[in-house]
Amino acid sequence: MTSSARLAALSVVVAIGAVAAYAFLLRVAAVRNHPEGYVVAFALATALAALAVIRAPARRWPAWLALGPSSLLLVGGAWFNFVVAQVPVTPTALRVGERPPDFTLPDAAGRQVSLADFRGKKPVVLVFYRGYW
Amino acid sequence: MAELQGLGAQLSEAEQAGVEIVAISPDPNERSQKLAEGLRLGYRFVADRDLAVARRYGLVHAGGGPEGQDVPRPATVVLDREGVVRWFSVSRNFQVRPDPDDVLRAVRAL
Numbered sequence: 001m002t003s004s005a006r007l008a009a010l011s012v013v014v015a016i017g018a019v020a021a022y023a024f025l026l027r028v029a030a031v032r033n034h035p036e037g038y039v040v041a042f043a044l045a046t047a048l049a050a051l052a053v054i055r056a057p058a059r060r061w062p063a064w065l066a067l068g069p070s071s072l073l074l075v076g077g078a079w080f081n082f083v084v085a086q087v088p089v090t091p092t093a094l095r096v097g098e099r100p101p102d103f104t105l106p107d108a109a110g111r112q113v114s115l116a117d118f119r120g121k122k123p124v125v126l127v128f129y130r131g132y133w
Numbered sequence: 134m135a136e137l138q139g140l141g142a143q144l145s146e147a148e149q150a151g152v153e154i155v156a157i158s159p160d161p162n163e164r165s166q167k168l169a170e171g172l173r174l175g176y177r178f179v180a181d182r183d184l185a186v187a188r189r190y191g192l193v194h195a196g197g198g199p200e201g202q203d204v205p206r207p208a209t210v211v212l213d214r215e216g217v218v219r220w221f222s223v224s225r226n227f228q229v230r231p232d233p234d235d236v237l238r239a240v241r242a243l
Binding site: 029030032033035081085086087088089090091092093094095096097098099100101103105106107108113115116118119120121122123124125126127128129130131 | 151152153154155156157158159160176177178179180181185186187189190191192194195197198204205206207208209210211212213214215216217218219220221223224225226227228229230232233234236240243
């Protein structure tokens with residue numbers, strides 16, 4: 001195997017490895033909370049593929065085959081992480097030491113649930129989530 | 134959902150200790166219920182269909198949804214028995230959720 005082909009193969013392994021690692025380890029907080037990690041991995045894969053192209057003697061197609069997808073992953077991943085996934089920071093009604101606004105909402109069984117129901121009874125963990133992937 | 138799964142794995146013992154976990158989203162209840170059954174979690178899913186509650190909390194991400202609709206900003210809030218905020222986390226990147234260890238620590242410190 002030429003050094004170019006080896007670099008191209010390594011590039012593919014890094015790119016696929018990054019996607020697989022992020023997908024399978026999503027439940028691990030240390031992985032999930034550092035999504036920039038996959039962008040860095042894609043940058044590495046792209047650099048390796050670029051190196052493969054430069055080092056290619058005659059047949060360059062394995063190197064281009066690695067450079068195409070890895071640079072796409074890099075652009076797509078960076079766009080998603082640094083643009084799409086950004087949530088604007090605006091003032092909230094949350095203050096440590098104060099009560100947040102009360103609310104009454106229906107649960108999955110149709111019962112009305114109020115935050116005030118739990119006062120004097122139980123601590124509450126409120127988890128606001130998007131509802132869309 | 135990864136946060137809820139992470140939370141569920143660690144907070145199930147705390148739940149037995151008597152913490153109410155309320156998950157709020159614009160998801161219709163049928164979908165949340167399926168989610169709860171699928172994840173086998175002891176959460177209470179409530180539906181904030183028109184984002185009225187998210188708005189009251191200042192937790193709306195205007196136009197942040199996949200179709201350009203308003204969506205909630207992901208956030209986790211720990212309230213003590215008196216309903217007072219003791220800890221909260223609002224993320225700047227919707228892929229990032231608070232470490233369940235941090236949430237658990239905040240709950241245990243109550």
